[in-house]
Amino acid sequence: MSQIPQFLVDNLFTTSATTSRPHITLTWAQSLDSKIAGPGGQRVILSGPESMLMTHWMRSMHDAILIGVNTLILDNPRLQANLLPPSLNLPPPQPLILDPKLRFPITSRILNEWNTKPDQRGKTMRQPWIICGENVPTERVREVEGAGARVVLVKLDDRAHIPPSSLPSILTSLGLRSVMIEGGSRILSTFLHCPKRDDGSKLVNSVVVTVAPMFIGEGIGVVPEGEDVGLPALKTVHTEKMGKDAVMICAVE
Numbered sequence: 001m002s003q004i005p006q007f008l009v010d011n012l013f014t015t016s017a018t019t020s021r022p023h024i025t026l027t028w029a030q031s032l033d034s035k036i037a038g039p040g041g042q043r044v045i046l047s048g049p050e051s052m053l054m055t056h057w058m059r060s061m062h063d064a065i066l067i068g069v070n071t072l073i074l075d076n077p078r079l080q081a082n083l084l085p086p087s088l089n090l091p092p093p094q095p096l097i098l099d100p101k102l103r104f105p106i107t108s109r110i111l112n113e114w115n116t117k118p119d120q121r122g123k124t125m126r127q128p129w130i131i132c133g134e135n136v137p138t139e140r141v142r143e144v145e146g147a148g149a150r151v152v153l154v155k156l157d158d159r160a161h162i163p164p165s166s167l168p169s170i171l172t173s174l175g176l177r178s179v180m181i182e183g184g185s186r187i188l189s190t191f192l193h194c195p196k197r198d199d200g201s202k203l204v205n206s207v208v209v210t211v212a213p214m215f216i217g218e219g220i221g222v223v224p225e226g227e228d229v230g231l232p233a234l235k236t237v238h239t240e241k242m243g244k245d246a247v248m249i250c251a252v253e
């Protein structure tokens with residue numbers, strides 16, 4: 001697959017085509033028993049080579065990739081589109097971490113690679129941007145910025161979370177027109193449970209799920225236990241078989 005999958009071009013951004021508001025895609029890979037990771041949050045490779053490559057194409061189609069700080073701590077991901085042919089010179093997506101208390105480990109791979117591969121800056125990677133609460137102590141902000149990341153301070157909600165409804169305006173203030181939210185479980189849950197943006201429009205534009213034909217058993221669910229009520233209705237926009245996996249593109253009703 002040396003070209004962008006046509007079904008993504010045809011179906012991903014159609015749900016926000018008539019608006020200038022930032023496009024929000026929620027995406028994850030899951031097992032047949034609706035798990036996204038193993039016991040204790042252990043990372044599981046669910047996607048086969050074809051759907052993993054598709055995920056990297058999807059990363060390159062968005063301005064930013066967002067994960068929660070637990071996923072950063074547990075998976076230590078790279079969040080790049082490194083499976084795509086380098087000859088295409090595609091702009092790398094901007095990594096965003098939702099991290100209310102600024103727990104961001106300065107030893108993380110996304111920061112280490114940013115610091116140790118200056119020749120790749122802007123070519124295959126961008127500086128990690130960490131979105132945290134405005135009440136985080138200044139010394140801690142200085143420490144993380146001194147280590148090379150950018151810290152963005154925002155107002156937290158009454159659960160001490162970054163309010164999902166305010167993400168679109170945060171994105172706009174950062175000059176980002178689209179975001180692919182990859183997880184984990186808590187982040188997916190709060191975004192799925194929050195129907196509207198601060199301006200009253202629909203929050204999530206697209207949901208893209210890779211379903212792998214395997215069972216995990218004990219593990220981390222798509223949403224945390226007890227949070228599987230009040231989830232929105234989805235409408236299937238497209239289904240594609242990719243190698244062993246099925247990929248569904250849905251719109252939130």
Ligand SMILES: NC(=O)C1=CN([C@@H]2O[C@H](COP(=O)(O)OP(=O)(O)OC[C@H]3O[C@@H](n4cnc5c(N)ncnc54)[C@H](O)[C@@H]3O)[C@@H](O)[C@H]2O)C=CC1
Pocket residue numbers: 027028029030035036037038040041042043044046067068069070071072074075098099100101161162163164182183184185186187188190220
């Ligand atoms: N299979 C897949 O596609 C993926 C799997 N994962 C898995 O997910 C697991 C991590 O999931 P979780 O522990 O649930 O952590 P998470 O990655 O969802 O991060 C949760 C943390 O994000 C912060 N946060 C900021 N704003 C928030 C908001 N509005 N709502 C909720 N939290 C907010 C809080 O500090 C919270 O503790 C890992 O095991 C990882 O492997 C993660 C991404 C994709």
Ligand SMILES: Nc1nc(O)c(N)c(N[C@@H]2O[C@H](COP(=O)(O)O)[C@@H](O)[C@H]2O)n1
Pocket residue numbers: 028029043044045046047051052055067071072075076077078079080182183210
């Ligand atoms: N699409 C997909 N398939 C899987 O099987 C996965 N485990 C994930 N996990 C997500 O990808 C991140 C790792 O990314 P890098 O390869 O290190 O860039 C991980 O943190 C999850 O967000 N995704």
